Amino acid sequence: MREITSxxxxxxxxxxxxxxxxxxxxxxSCFIIEGWRGIDTLLHHKSPHYSxxxxxxxxxxxxxxxxxxxLDTVLLPDLLFEKVSGxxxxxxxxGIVRHAPAPLYVxxxxxxxxxxxIRDPGNLGTLIRSAVGAGFDGILLYGxxxxxxxxxxxxxxxxxxxxxxxxxxSIGEIDRFMVAGYELCTTSGTGGENLFEAAxxxxxxxxxxxxxxxISPPIQERASRRLxxxxxxxxxxxxxxxxxxICMFGIANTN
Amino acid sequence: MREITSxxxxxxxxxxxxxxxxxxxxxxSCFIIEGWRGIDTLLHHKSPHYSxxxxxxxxxxxxxxxxxxxLDTVLLPDLLFEKVSGxxxxxxxxGIVRHAPAPLYVxxxxxxxxxxxIRDPGNLGTLIRSAVGAGFDGILLYGxxxxxxxxxxxxxxxxxxxxxxxxxxSIGEIDRFMVAGYELCTTSGTGGENLFEAAxxxxxxxxxxxxxxxISPPIQERASRRLxxxxxxxxxxxxxxxxxxICMFGIANTN
Numbered sequence: 001m002r003e004i005t006s007x008x009x010x011x012x013x014x015x016x017x018x019x020x021x022x023x024x025x026x027x028x029s030c031f032i033i034e035g036w037r038g039i040d041t042l043l044h045h046k047s048p049h050y051s052x053x054x055x056x057x058x059x060x061x062x063x064x065x066x067x068x069x070x071l072d073t074v075l076l077p078d079l080l081f082e083k084v085s086g087x088x089x090x091x092x093x094x095g096i097v098r099h100a101p102a103p104l105y106v107x108x109x110x111x112x113x114x115x116x117x118i119r120d121p122g123n124l125g126t127l128i129r130s131a132v133g134a135g136f137d138g139i140l141l142y143g144x145x146x147x148x149x150x151x152x153x154x155x156x157x158x159x160x161x162x163x164x165x166x167x168x169x170s171i172g173e174i175d176r177f178m179v180a181g182y183e184l185c186t187t188s189g190t191g192g193e194n195l196f197e198a199a200x201x202x203x204x205x206x207x208x209x210x211x212x213x214x215i216s217p218p219i220q221e222r223a224s225r226r227l228x229x230x231x232x233x234x235x236x237x238x239x240x241x242x243x244x245x246i247c248m249f250g251i252a253n254t255n
Numbered sequence: 256m257r258e259i260t261s262x263x264x265x266x267x268x269x270x271x272x273x274x275x276x277x278x279x280x281x282x283x284s285c286f287i288i289e290g291w292r293g294i295d296t297l298l299h300h301k302s303p304h305y306s307x308x309x310x311x312x313x314x315x316x317x318x319x320x321x322x323x324x325x326l327d328t329v330l331l332p333d334l335l336f337e338k339v340s341g342x343x344x345x346x347x348x349x350g351i352v353r354h355a356p357a358p359l360y361v362x363x364x365x366x367x368x369x370x371x372x373i374r375d376p377g378n379l380g381t382l383i384r385s386a387v388g389a390g391f392d393g394i395l396l397y398g399x400x401x402x403x404x405x406x407x408x409x410x411x412x413x414x415x416x417x418x419x420x421x422x423x424x425s426i427g428e429i430d431r432f433m434v435a436g437y438e439l440c441t442t443s444g445t446g447g448e449n450l451f452e453a454a455x456x457x458x459x460x461x462x463x464x465x466x467x468x469x470i471s472p473p474i475q476e477r478a479s480r481r482l483x484x485x486x487x488x489x490x491x492x493x494x495x496x497x498x499x500x501i502c503m504f505g506i507a508n509t510n
Binding site: 041045122126129130132133134135156158160163196229230231232234235236237238239241242245246249252253254 | 484487490
């Protein structure tokens with residue numbers, strides 16, 4: 001275990017840059033996860049996409065028997081830990097995670113969530129959490145989605161991000177699913193099939209558009225079904241994470 | 256139309272206090288709604304609980320034909336409007352809304368959402384929006400819920416708050432629903448009835464507990480049903496607003 005006590009140590013600077021700067025995350029293929037829940041997941045679940053590289057602890061964690069023995073570990077005094085932490089009441093533990101995504105693989109059948117220009121970090125994190133809960137097989141990010149390793153996204157997944165693959169995709173990659181016979185479903189405020197009366201096949205992509213602009217034209221063109229969550233007229237639309245989650249659980253639990 | 260140009264005018268101070276201070280909102284029974292969507296709703300939908308008292312505009316709105324003629328209206332220069340606005344890219348219009356809730360009425364049948372110590376403003380706003388969308392008849396706030404007229408809650412409802420009643424309730428008021436034959440349903444991560452296989456009567460209360468502590472004991476004691484959204488083992492729980500919304504739409508659309 002290494003101990004660092006100076007705020008000007010290059011490791012501390014690197015940690016803060018990882019938390020604050022997308023560019024640093026992308027260049028290093030690393031990001032930060034805060035709190036025990038997500039770290040516990042990474043320690044006990046072999047992910048093909050993520051590996052825990054370094055643990056950063058405050059003193060209260062030193063003797064915790066749940067910590068692994070053979071992992072690079074850095075100890076920081078409480079005050080320094082608080083400075084690198086992005087949360088108000090920090091748990092005193094965070095990890096540096098390396099992201100090395102397995103190549104995008106199109107299985108013969110499966111359920112995928114396609115996010116089309118989702119910009120809100122809380123919505124993206126919540127959708128990842130629901131996709132894992134509903135048993136979706138992966139998440140495709142199309143267009144200008146918020147970067148999934150933004151600390152606010154990672155926090156909103158509540159430790160579930162390690163259980164799913166996330167792939168930024170081009171329209172060509174979406175076409176690989178189309179060729180494999182996947183049905184692409186979009187959602188619409190009115191006029192589509194009632195979600196609660198619909199049945200689904202074994203190969204489904206659910207596309208969720210941004211709150212501001214909806215589904216973008218290249219995705220719309222490839223859609224063969226349009227789903228509607230029946231809404232009272234007083235409510236034009238639902239929050240994107242809520243609508244996406246209702247549809248995912250609808251798809252997972254009908255039929 | 257009154258015009259105010261000084262940041263030290265008492266009206267400006269009152270506006271800023273309404274946005275920032277729960278105490279000022281409670282003492283005046285007023286709160287602020289930002290943006291055209293919510294104001295439009297209040298102008299065209301007679302709510303038994305809310306009335307628009309004052310409109311505050313930036314100059315671009317002066318000649319807008321959609322504005323009413325007989326409403327107290329205050330014009331602010333752009334820079335001053337930006338100072339009183341709580342949003343980053345303000346639309347240049349906000350309203351002061353008076354809250355005078357109709358007394359809590361227990362209808363013979365209906366669907367109510369009971370929020371038990373929900374602390375997150377975004378979750379509360381999103382749940383209000385979903386409750387309106389799913390056609391619920393009212394929202395009961397039990398325990399130490401976040402104040403519903405906090406600007407972040409109001410924004411998250413996306414203009415839907417005026418379409419529903421919100422009542423802080425004691426356990427005695429909840430008992431009025433019990434006496435009237437309502438079924439109180441809670442949610443649970445495992446072991447309850449599968450939401451997607453459940454049928455519901457005409458008189459249902461759905462209780463959603465806080466993310467941190469779940470359902471509190473007095474509510475648990477009154478519950479006759481426990482609903483479970485089937486989750487993959489990798490995901491312990493869903494976001495509270497998502498879980499509540501899935502259950503509301505499940506209740507509204509099964510049977």
